[in-house]
Amino acid sequence: FGVDPRMERKEAFAVVFALLCGLLAVFWPSVERLSGCPYLAANPEGPGDTRNPHEASPTSRYIGYGNGVVLMAGDEGTDVASGFVVDATTGSFVSLWSPSTPPSSDDIIPDETVDLQGAIVTPGFVDAHVHFLSLGLGLLGRIIDVGDVAAGDHLAERMLSRVRSGGGPDDEDETLWAVAFGFQHDFTNASWLEAIDRPAVVFRFDSHQLLANSKALEMAGVTADTPSPDGGQIMRDASGNPTGVLCDAAMGLVTNVLPPSTDDQLREAFYAAEEHALRQGITRVGDMGRVSFDDEFASFNDVQNIYIPMPEVSAPQRVRVDAFVTLRAQRALGDLIDTLGNTFSHGRLRIGGVKTFYDGSLSSRTALFSRPYADGDGVNAGIRLVDPEAWEEQVRAADSDGMHVATHAIGNQAVDEVLDVYERLPNRHRHRIEHAQHISSLETIKRMEKAGIAGLTPNPQHWVYDRGTIPARLHVDDAKLSFPLAEFKKARVTMALASDAPVVPLDPLTALENAIDTSNPFSITPWDALHGLTRGGHILSLPGEPGERLGYIAAGWKADFVVHQARCDQQEACTLETAVQKLLASRADRVNEIKHVYIAGERIM
Numbered sequence: 001f002g003v004d005p006r007m008e009r010k011e012a013f014a015v016v017f018a019l020l021c022g023l024l025a026v027f028w029p030s031v032e033r034l035s036g037c038p039y040l041a042a043n044p045e046g047p048g049d050t051r052n053p054h055e056a057s058p059t060s061r062y063i064g065y066g067n068g069v070v071l072m073a074g075d076e077g078t079d080v081a082s083g084f085v086v087d088a089t090t091g092s093f094v095s096l097w098s099p100s101t102p103p104s105s106d107d108i109i110p111d112e113t114v115d116l117q118g119a120i121v122t123p124g125f126v127d128a129h130v131h132f133l134s135l136g137l138g139l140l141g142r143i144i145d146v147g148d149v150a151a152g153d154h155l156a157e158r159m160l161s162r163v164r165s166g167g168g169p170d171d172e173d174e175t176l177w178a179v180a181f182g183f184q185h186d187f188t189n190a191s192w193l194e195a196i197d198r199p200a201v202v203f204r205f206d207s208h209q210l211l212a213n214s215k216a217l218e219m220a221g222v223t224a225d226t227p228s229p230d231g232g233q234i235m236r237d238a239s240g241n242p243t244g245v246l247c248d249a250a251m252g253l254v255t256n257v258l259p260p261s262t263d264d265q266l267r268e269a270f271y272a273a274e275e276h277a278l279r280q281g282i283t284r285v286g287d288m289g290r291v292s293f294d295d296e297f298a299s300f301n302d303v304q305n306i307y308i309p310m311p312e313v314s315a316p317q318r319v320r321v322d323a324f325v326t327l328r329a330q331r332a333l334g335d336l337i338d339t340l341g342n343t344f345s346h347g348r349l350r351i352g353g354v355k356t357f358y359d360g361s362l363s364s365r366t367a368l369f370s371r372p373y374a375d376g377d378g379v380n381a382g383i384r385l386v387d388p389e390a391w392e393e394q395v396r397a398a399d400s401d402g403m404h405v406a407t408h409a410i411g412n413q414a415v416d417e418v419l420d421v422y423e424r425l426p427n428r429h430r431h432r433i434e435h436a437q438h439i440s441s442l443e444t445i446k447r448m449e450k451a452g453i454a455g456l457t458p459n460p461q462h463w464v465y466d467r468g469t470i471p472a473r474l475h476v477d478d479a480k481l482s483f484p485l486a487e488f489k490k491a492r493v494t495m496a497l498a499s500d501a502p503v504v505p506l507d508p509l510t511a512l513e514n515a516i517d518t519s520n521p522f523s524i525t526p527w528d529a530l531h532g533l534t535r536g537g538h539i540l541s542l543p544g545e546p547g548e549r550l551g552y553i554a555a556g557w558k559a560d561f562v563v564h565q566a567r568c569d570q571q572e573a574c575t576l577e578t579a580v581q582k583l584l585a586s587r588a589d590r591v592n593e594i595k596h597v598y599i600a601g602e603r604i605m
Contacts (some may be wrong), residue, residue, distance in 0.1 A: 067117060071580075082571055130501045137266075144159055190244025248357075261328045268309070308340070409434065423447065433457075
């Protein structure tokens with residue numbers, strides 16, 4: 001072959017091998033699929049599924065989906081397609097079909113085709129901030145839902161009715177607790193809970209305040225002599241006696257004597273929450289753990305005892321889950337990752353994130369602001385739930401250990417103080433701020449972008465709950481940058497629009513509607529809102545396999561997608577904006593919003 005005899009033996013062999021590959025390619029066109037020259041088919045678009053999207057594989061099974069309206073398509077998510085092909089073996093998209101261009105001879109011929117019949121298709125929705133097991137416990141009725149009840153005496157009636165109808169503890173055993181969730185009103189005391197003949201607690205919808213009757217306080221040992229803990233408050237009457245209203249860290253005085261849920265109950269709660277999520281078109285959640293102000297290791301125990309063993313103990317999980325633990329448990333989490341790794345359940349479960357609270361909530365007047373609340377006592381500006389120096393030390397340790405830190409910060413002062421710490425961290429690109437509902441100035445948003453933090457999880461549904469409260473509760477200057485989604489977008493700060501369920505319903509279409517609601521001066525475009533509910537959620541989620549891409553419908557990306565009941569009869573004329581309006585209109589039929597849900601190309605529902 002004209003090889004220079006001075007070349008090393010291995011170099012000569014390499015040349016001969018390359019020439020043989022070339023000759024085989026001439027006489028055996030399909031050799032590219034089978035040869036030892038995989039770089040010939042490398043995808044120039046970068047990491048992910050590196051096969052050429054138009055290259056067939058002898059081991060793959062291809063399914064084509066056509067005659068639809070496909071949103072968030074292409075590598076930038078800006079296209080609207082009419083269909084796509086999925087490699088069912090790898091669970092990835094391999095090609096797209098344009099509305100105006102029919103499939104060509106260069107496209108892969110699917111082994112099977114699905115007629116979408118004009119249905120709208122989106123990437124699977126992501127809710128990057130939920131409390132998944134708490135949501136499931138509520139769905140199972142183990143926590144009584146009182147979110148739709150206004151007056152205190154009606155709340156007591158609801159709880160008593162559920163207890164006596166089998167929706168709560170056995171009526172014959174008055175030592176068992178009645179636990180409810182969801183009240184939205186300001187109560188100065190919990191006297192109306194005395195009508196319940198057992199220990200009873202009701203959590204505020206934001207989980208930053210609870211009401212407890214005297215039997216619950218007695219079992220918890222809370223008296224007039226009990227001091228309010230750091231980061232919490234026991235509300236008292238004029239005589240100094242507890243009124244039954246406890247805020248933030250003080251809640252732990254009562255919750256630490258609540259009967260714990262069993263592992264079997266928590267597994268049942270997971271499957272209930274998972275089924276509910278799939279029915280909303282959600283394919284991935286960020287589980288921030290069960291809210292607990294007394295047991296810092298509850299969420300870690302859930303990871304270790306519920307999530308990781310799930311495929312062996314019960315049915316495999318279907319939804320992708322990023323499971324976070326509390327900041328204080330990060331050392332234990334690090335040891336667990338060193339031993340077992342950070343990915344489980346065939347990539348559906350990922351760990352490596354820690355969640356921490358910096359302040360409380362607006363509705364409970366415990367979110368931390370730079371000045372006192374306008375409708376308060378002139379002193380209360382909220383609660384700092386941590387010691388700032390100790391908290392920074394813990395966050396630094398998590399940063400050093402490779403963890404992803406998610407910090408709850410709602411008030412403008414809390415957001416500024418969290419950002420101050422993030423800016424000093426070497427790996428700040430991994431860390432996110434949860435909620436970030438009230439911002440002190442545009443300069444703060446510019447700092448977020450300059451610092452390069454991972455992003456934010458604002459909650460459009462919270463704006464609907466809070467918009468009636470903000471004018472009275474906040475000073476004008478503090479309210480100017482409340483829920484500033486458009487300003488985050490302008491500054492190119494990544495947003496993952498989240499619900500915080502069960503604080504508000506797990507409902508991505510309502511979040512979409514609220515995010516684009518033009519009555520909010522900071523509303524965003526339909527594309528930006530969809531991005532926040534799909535690709536943005538994946539960006540802020542925990543990392544998985546190197547090069548894995550999720551969130552758009554594009555060649556080489558994982559095939560997580562949702563086929564909606566909503567449809568466009570004239571597909572070529574159906575823009576993204578038109579399709580979004582049809583999605584929102586489809587919610588009139590709440591039972592049949594979602595037709596099918598696919599994760600990694602597999603039809604899950």
